[in-house]
Every structure is written in structure tokens, then in C-alpha cells.
Amino acid sequence: MKTPTNRSIITSPNTKAHILDNDAVAAWIFLAPALILLGLFIIYPIVYLFFLSFTAGSFTSRGTYWVGLRNYLRLALNPDFWQVIGNTLYFTIATVIPSLIIPLGLAALLNRSMALRGVLRTTYFLPSIVSLVAAGLGFRWLFQTDGPVNAFLSNFGIAPISWLGDTFWAMPVLILLSIWKQLGFNMVVFLAGLQTIPPSRYEAAELDGANAWQQFWHVTLPGLRPTLIFVIITTVIFTLRSFEQVYVMTGGGPLNSTNLLVFYIYQEAFAQFDFGYAAAAATVLLAITLVLVYLQLRTWTED
Structure with a gap:
């Protein structure tokens, strides 16, 4: 059986998917700086804010502790x-x-x-x-x-x-x-x-x-x-x-x-x-x- 040449590999049906994969990798590389900044300055603060709403205390040596829904109950009342x-x-x-x-x-x-x-x-x-x-x-x-x-x-x-x-x-x-x-x-x-x-x-x-x-x-x-x-x-x-x-x-x-x-x-x-x-x-x-x-x-x- 004849071994496929490099030319036959390039023109195979999987070439399109291979190119798309490369494009996707390139796209993620170009998007990475913006996504990192988005995660650090928008997504992470929102997640941390949501977590902080279930705690009490302060940012001192005592620190914060978990109180569950108590803060939301205080708001409601x-x-x-x-x-x-x-x-x-x-x-x-x-x-x-x-x-x-x-x-x-x-x-x-x-x-x-x-x-x-x-x-x-x-x-x-x-x-x-x-x-x-x-x-x-x-x-x-x-x-x-x-x-x-x-x-x-x-x-x-x-x-x-x-x-x-x-x-x-x-x-x-x-x-x-x-x-x-x-x-x-x-x-x-x-x-x-x-x-x-x-x-x-x-x-x-x-x-x-x-x-x-x-x-x-x-x-x-x-x-x-x-x-x-x-x-x-x-x-x-x-x-x-x-x-x-x-x-x-x-x-x-x-x-x-x-x-x-x-x-x-x-x-x-x-x-x-x-x-x-x-x-x-x-x-x-x-x-x-x-x-x-x-x-x-x-x-x-x-x-």
C-alpha cells in the first residue's frame, strides 16, 4: 500500500478543521490580554463582591467570617x-x-x-x-x-x-x-x-x-x-x-x-x-x- 505523501495530507478532508484549529488558537492568543484584564478588573471583583456579601467582619487581623444570608436579611428588615x-x-x-x-x-x-x-x-x-x-x-x-x-x-x-x-x-x-x-x-x-x-x-x-x-x-x-x-x-x-x-x-x-x-x-x-x-x-x-x-x-x- 502506497504511503500518503505530504501533499496528500495537506489536501485531505481534515485540512479545513486543522486550519480552523490554528485560527482558534491564534484568536485565543490575541484575545488573551483583553480576557485577562476583563477577568482581573471586572469578573473577579464581581465574584469577590458576591462572596463578601455573605461575610462579616473587617480587613484587619481579625478578618472576615461567614454569616450566610444574614446581611441580606438585614437589608430586608x-x-x-x-x-x-x-x-x-x-x-x-x-x-x-x-x-x-x-x-x-x-x-x-x-x-x-x-x-x-x-x-x-x-x-x-x-x-x-x-x-x-x-x-x-x-x-x-x-x-x-x-x-x-x-x-x-x-x-x-x-x-x-x-x-x-x-x-x-x-x-x-x-x-x-x-x-x-x-x-x-x-x-x-x-x-x-x-x-x-x-x-x-x-x-x-x-x-x-x-x-x-x-x-x-x-x-x-x-x-x-x-x-x-x-x-x-x-x-x-x-x-x-x-x-x-x-x-x-x-x-x-x-x-x-x-x-x-x-x-x-x-x-x-x-x-x-x-x-x-x-x-x-x-x-x-x-x-x-x-x-x-x-x-x-x-x-x-x-x-
Whole structure:
């Protein structure tokens, strides 16, 4: 029987699988640095956070010890935690909705041929590059009792309002800052999405007798579906992880009315040094974020 030559081996049916194996090895080699960094700085911290939520103690010589579900039970029975959850939901909903509607309207206006479009786009985007700490200090100055906002309202006979010291007004000020901070970024993303919609769709809708609102509802929104998914998810994540506004402007007060979940986690971990309890609260925040992102993806991507 004739021994197969090297040429017959190369052209054998297994050659394709052999090449695919080599490609797979090469792909893993190129992906390895990114996967290692992903594992070290994202996956490992999440796993360790989940483990830490079942422990108590501190990172001293005494160390931590296993307590099971005790931290989660403490969360469930703590009225302060439920107040913080309510504050976070209120803050998120009241921030996300205007942060979608206002930038979308501005993007629709700027998408038309108008003078100074580039200048206006740059002006609206500027808040996105301002540090939240600096913006928080600026808003705290604006809304202090003897600040410019009360000085302006006094011209209309309105008595000074303790914006950041009132349980009713403190949260709206934080929401206003967050909307102002997110507005420019969302507007630029919406504007990019609008420019990908073919003009022929609007021309066809106009020939069919559709008015401006019908064109927006049946042409613009369907064409912006991928953009809307991205903007909603990024805005929700931005609001859920809000910390700087609370830290700089209110410190969670007055009477815990502006205490958001991330600031609550910070207080428990680095003020009370209750790391296991803080890890449990952080795990709840992670679960809430994942559920909200999943629901948004499922809602907006289904036909």
C-alpha cells in the first residue's frame, strides 16, 4: 500500500478543521490580554463582591467570617434601606424620562438645516465634559439660600427657598443637575442616529399625506430604535451609579431624602466599615441594573 505523501495530507478532508484549529488558537492568543484584564478588573471583583456579601467582619487581623444570608436579611428588615431604594427609583425615573425627551427634541431641531448648528451642538455637549464634582459645586452655589436662584426669584416676590435643606426640593435639584449633565451626550447620540435615517423615507411618508407628528412616530422613532436602546441603557446606568451629586451637594440629607443607593453603599463600607452589609447592598444594585437592562433590551428589540 502506497504511503500518503505530504501533499496528500495537506489536501485531505481534515485540512479545513486543522486550519480552523490554528485560527482558534491564534484568536485565543490575541484575545488573551483583553480576557485577562476583563477577568482581573471586572469578573473577579464581581465574584469577590458576591462572596463578601455573605461575610462579616473587617480587613484587619481579625478578618472576615461567614454569616450566610444574614446581611441580606438585614437589608430586608432595614427601613432606611427601603427608603434609599425608593429615593433611587424616584431619582432614576425622574432623570431618565426628561433625559430622553429633551435631547431627542433638540436633536430633531438641529438635524434640520439651520444656522449655527455646529455652535449649538458644541454648546449643548459642553456639560458632558464637565466634572460632576465641579458641576455639583456650581449647582450648590446657585441653589444656596442666598444664591443667584433665590435672588432671581425675589424679583417676583417669592421668598427664599432652602433648596438643599428642604426634604421636598433637595431631590429635584439633584435631578436637574443630572439631566443637565446627561443632556448633551444624549443629544449628540440622537443626532447621529437621525442622520442615518434615509431622507427618502420622509419623502415617501409626505407623499402619503403624513404630517410632521405622523412622520416622527412612524419614521423617526422606528429608525432610531437601536439608538434609543443605547441611550436608555446608558442613561439608566448613569443614574443608578450617581454618587458625586449626593456627596458634594447634600450628603444624603436632609433626613435621608436624597440618599441614593451608591452613596448608601459608600457610607456603610467606608464610614461604618460594615463591608459585608455594603457588599450585599452593592449586589442588590447589580441585580437591579441587570434586570432593568434585560427588560429594556427585551422590550425594544422584540418585533
